[in-house]
Amino acid sequence: MSKYDVIIIGGGPAGLTAALYTGRARLKTLLLEKIVPGGQAAVAWAIENYPGFPEGIGGPELMERMRKQTEKYGVEIKSGEVVRVKLSSENIYSKREREKIINTENEEYKTTALIVATGTRPRKLAVPGEERLIGKGVSYCATCDGPLFKNRKVVVVGGGNTAVKEALFLSKFAEKVTLIHRRDELRAGKISEERAISNPKIEFLWKSVVTEILGETEVKGVKVRNLDTGKDLTLEVKGVFVHVGSVPNSRFLKGVVEMDQAGFIITDENMETSVKGIYACGDVRKKLLRQVVTACGEGATAGFVAGQYVGKYKKEM
Numbered sequence: 001m002s003k004y005d006v007i008i009i010g011g012g013p014a015g016l017t018a019a020l021y022t023g024r025a026r027l028k029t030l031l032l033e034k035i036v037p038g039g040q041a042a043v044a045w046a047i048e049n050y051p052g053f054p055e056g057i058g059g060p061e062l063m064e065r066m067r068k069q070t071e072k073y074g075v076e077i078k079s080g081e082v083v084r085v086k087l088s089s090e091n092i093y094s095k096r097e098r099e100k101i102i103n104t105e106n107e108e109y110k111t112t113a114l115i116v117a118t119g120t121r122p123r124k125l126a127v128p129g130e131e132r133l134i135g136k137g138v139s140y141c142a143t144c145d146g147p148l149f150k151n152r153k154v155v156v157v158g159g160g161n162t163a164v165k166e167a168l169f170l171s172k173f174a175e176k177v178t179l180i181h182r183r184d185e186l187r188a189g190k191i192s193e194e195r196a197i198s199n200p201k202i203e204f205l206w207k208s209v210v211t212e213i214l215g216e217t218e219v220k221g222v223k224v225r226n227l228d229t230g231k232d233l234t235l236e237v238k239g240v241f242v243h244v245g246s247v248p249n250s251r252f253l254k255g256v257v258e259m260d261q262a263g264f265i266i267t268d269e270n271m272e273t274s275v276k277g278i279y280a281c282g283d284v285r286k287k288l289l290r291q292v293v294t295a296c297g298e299g300a301t302a303g304f305v306a307g308q309y310v311g312k313y314k315k316e317m
Contacts, residue, residue, distance in 0.1 A: 004030045005310045006303075007102055007111035009082050010249075012039020013292045014282025014299035015117035016066040021303025022115075023073030027310055030109065031070070032102070034081045039063070039119050040283075041292050046165075049189075050292050059143075062292070080104035082252050085114065087275070100278065112313050113306040116253065116265060116273075116280045117299060120246035120290075125157060129213030130242075137219025138240045142166035145239070151175050154239035155222055157210050163243035164188035164196050170241065171201040178235060180205045180224060208233075213240055248284045260286050271302040277309050 006022045008015045011033030022029045033039075041047070041059045048056040071077065081104055088099040088110070100114045122140035124130060130138055139145040142156075146169055154174045156167040159181035165188070170177045179196070184206045186193045196202050205224060211232070212223040221236045248263045258266045258274035264286035271279040281298035283290045 001101075002030075002107075002109050004028050004109060004111045006030075006113045006115060006306050007032065007100070007109055008115040008117060009102070010039065010117035010119055010282065010284070011067070011077065012117060012119050012282060012295065013041050013063070013066065014119075014295035014302070015039070015115070016063070016070050017296040017299030018115045018117060018279075018281060018303035018306070019070045019075045020066075020073065021300055022307055023070060023075040025303075025307040026074075027307055029075045030111070031075055031077045032080050032082060032104065033077065035079065041295075046169075047292055048191075080107060082118075085253055085256055085278075087256070098277075112277065112310050114278045115271075115299075115302045115306055116250070116278065116284060117282045117295075117302075118249035119283045120248050122242060123245040123247050125210055125213075125242055125244060127210055127212055129215065130240075133213055133215055133219050133240075136217060137215065137238055138213060138242065140242050142169045142241050145241075146170050146173050149174050149239045152238040153178070153236065154241060155180055155210070155235060155237050156241045156243060157181075158243035158245075159183055159186045159188070160243065160245075161188045161192060164192045166241055166243055167202055168192065168195055168199065170239075171199050174201065174239070177202045178205060178237070179203070180208050180210060180222075182207065182209050182227060205233075210240070246283065246290075250284055270305045271298055272305065277306075277313075279306055 005027040006029045008019050008031045019031045041063055046056045084103040086101050100111050102109045150173045153176045155178045156163050157180050167177050167179050207227045208224050210222050211225050214221040221234055224233045250263045265280040266286050267273050267280050271281050273280055279302040281302040282295040
């Protein structure tokens with residue numbers, strides 16, 4: 001079993017920043033990422049509110065820069081999906097806190113401090129046809145799949161920042177983008193909202209929800225219900241892009257640390273969870289604002305505090 005001072009689960013902005021701080025503190029650090037570092041930020045086509053880039057910067061470029069900076073300080077990065085976290089059974093009379101054991105599908109690791117930065121995954125609509133047509137016209141990432149819908153009609157479901165930005169991106173390729181939102185106004189930032197409303201390729205269906213996605217082997221259309229009138233409408237489209245919120249990637253920690261009803265991890269201002277030596281930062285944490293810049297700030301705090309915890313632990317050995 002490999003032993004580390006700090007293990008960080010998740011390689012998005014929060015995880016990479018935490019690793020930067022622990023690496024610079026000369027702590028033996030392992031960063032585990034399910035696929036490749038970057039998280040959801042790595043598929044953002046443009047990030048315009050990250051300080052220092054007045055013209056904006058592409059998500060892949062920003063995440064690649066963060067990864068290189070982290071590796072510069074000796075952080076070990078491995079691919080692997082964490083399936084379980086448990087606490088070692090130290091003697092209850094020991095002054096030392098219990099170590100953390102992390103299991104992936106193929107490996108087991110032990111660490112003094114654990115930082116969880118696993119982010120979120122897109123929430124699904126849970127309507128007929130959605131599961132059957134994922135990858136066949138149903139998508140949760142316009143940056144990934146948008147170019148496939150050149151000169152075609154598509155819909156975006158949602159009304160928040162992500163949905164509006166994805167609609168704007170899709171308008172570069174699609175013939176027409178219809179944004180379907182259950183409310184009568186958007187919940188996006190004002191600049192993005194203004195751009196979307198003034199875009200001739202983007203139309204809006206207010207107070208409406210998708211009730212079914214049509215097609216057998218590929219998307220043919222969607223059924224939409226107006227929440228005020230109850231009337232149904234069928235739109236002929238080739239693509240459905242879903243952005244109706246997110247679900248925290250925290251299932252592997254169930255029963256280990258305190259979470260809210262939705263599964264977001266509860267921490268104090270130092271990013272510490274209900275268990276000593278386990279920290280959470282970024283979108284997986286219960287908080288108000290989920291942005292790259294806030295994830296980085298939380299990652300810095302988690303990395304710094306974890307370093308203090310490791311130092312205290314070693315003194316008591």
